[in-house]
Amino acid sequence: MLEKVISIWMFIRTHRIEIQWKKDRDEQRRLEMKHRKEEDDLYRKFQRQREEEERRIKDEIRDEWEKELERLTHRFEREMQMKRKRDDQNVLTLRHQQEKDDLEKNMTLRRDKKKESLTRKMLEHERAATAALVEKQSHEMLELINEKRSEFMQAESLYLEGDGMPLEEVEPYPSVAPAPAPPALSKFQVYNDPVEFSSVDQIAISVAQEDQKSFTDLVRQLVGRCGSDIEKARTIFRWITVKNLNTMSFDDNLRGDTPMGLLRGIKNGTESYHVLFKRLCSYAGLHCVVIKGYSKSAGYQPGVRFEDNRFRNSWNAVYVAGAWRFVQCNWGARHLVNAK
Structure with a gap:
């Protein structure tokens, strides 16, 4: 009974x-x-x-x-x-x-x-x-x-x-974005190996092959089976990095109700990986910010000073696992070039 x-x-x-x-x-x-x-x-x-x-x-x-x-x-x-x-x-x-x-x-x-x-x-x-x-x-x-x-x-x-x-x-996940602070736990205390995300990575790869008519549907397909906020951020990251937006070609007659049609900002050259990651995180209920600065990327040589617009870069910080964590979708989606 x-x-x-x-x-x-x-x-x-x-x-x-x-x-x-x-x-x-x-x-x-x-x-x-x-x-x-x-x-x-x-x-x-x-x-x-x-x-x-x-x-x-x-x-x-x-x-x-x-x-x-x-x-x-x-x-x-x-x-x-x-x-x-x-x-x-x-x-x-x-x-x-x-x-x-x-x-x-x-x-x-x-x-x-x-x-x-x-x-x-x-x-x-x-x-x-x-x-x-x-x-x-x-x-x-x-x-x-x-x-x-x-x-x-x-x-x-x-x-x-x-x-x-x-x-x-x-x-509960905070309703207001917490103030910036170093995480209490290191990355290795949160997870030991990226292989732990193999199941959510596969979800992201599968979803990337399908059609969605809205960001709402896209994100819900990505995070619907995630068990934590860090898995949500990971599957969004993986979906973005599956696609090389830098080399994609967009048809001028692209329909707005297709995955590529949703990425109108990319098509118009006004949106980038970090802005897209922030956008998708908001649909998953995750706090995310864009950080602008300099980075020692491909082509940097020891002793080179950060001047003008050389080595300018942007990345994200997303609040998961009880702390702000850095995410660099642009590097996750590309290969190094001109690097010795």
Whole structure:
């Protein structure tokens, strides 16, 4: 009789959890759709700004070209009037044509350099704007997840206590990001060998071969079977590093409801590994930050000073296993080059 009661209780509890899971998923999807609209608006703004700047450069170069061409033509006509011999006029004509060709080449080079400089400046601005938007959206997603987590734990606590069932003593994941501090436990005290993550790694590799229509579905497939926050972070890390985003080519007609279509920031050059990792962590309810600085990467030689933009890098810190842990997705996904 007791076994039957426990079985019924487990069935009801599992059913309640599934209903709550679907309800939370739907709310998470709605928030994601709101975020996607914000991203669409931002990318459209980027596109308008790029088009406007390109038109401005084109108009500037055209005005310069017309003025310089007018100057050359005026000089040519004046010199032609002074020359009476046909041979001299032929020489002037050839020289004038060569000057026009040189002018066109110079104007083209100037236009290309201006466009290149503009692209770098705008891309830097767009990356900063995208990072700020992801920061805001990640905060909103974490707030939603923390709210639902709190509601579920409170309801579950009352439900279990009402049935006289024991409550598990589990340290809750912090709803507010803890202050930076060195971890109390070393990495080797958390896990001994990466092989311990072989099962969640395989989940990430399998999910990477499938289609998902939203980050919500993607992350839930990744972390649904994870037993700890460190496994959640690991499977997100592994999913990202399976894909070499630096060498991926994106179709201009890419549908938005495909895995690659979701990575619009990568396609537009405004999102990177560390921003994507932060975004996905927020969908899993994990605190994550982006850290900017310098790193001794491939090409660094002993004694080289960190100056200008050389060796600039970014990475993440994610709060798992009771502490902030560093993650470098970019290095995890690439091979060293030009390294002796």
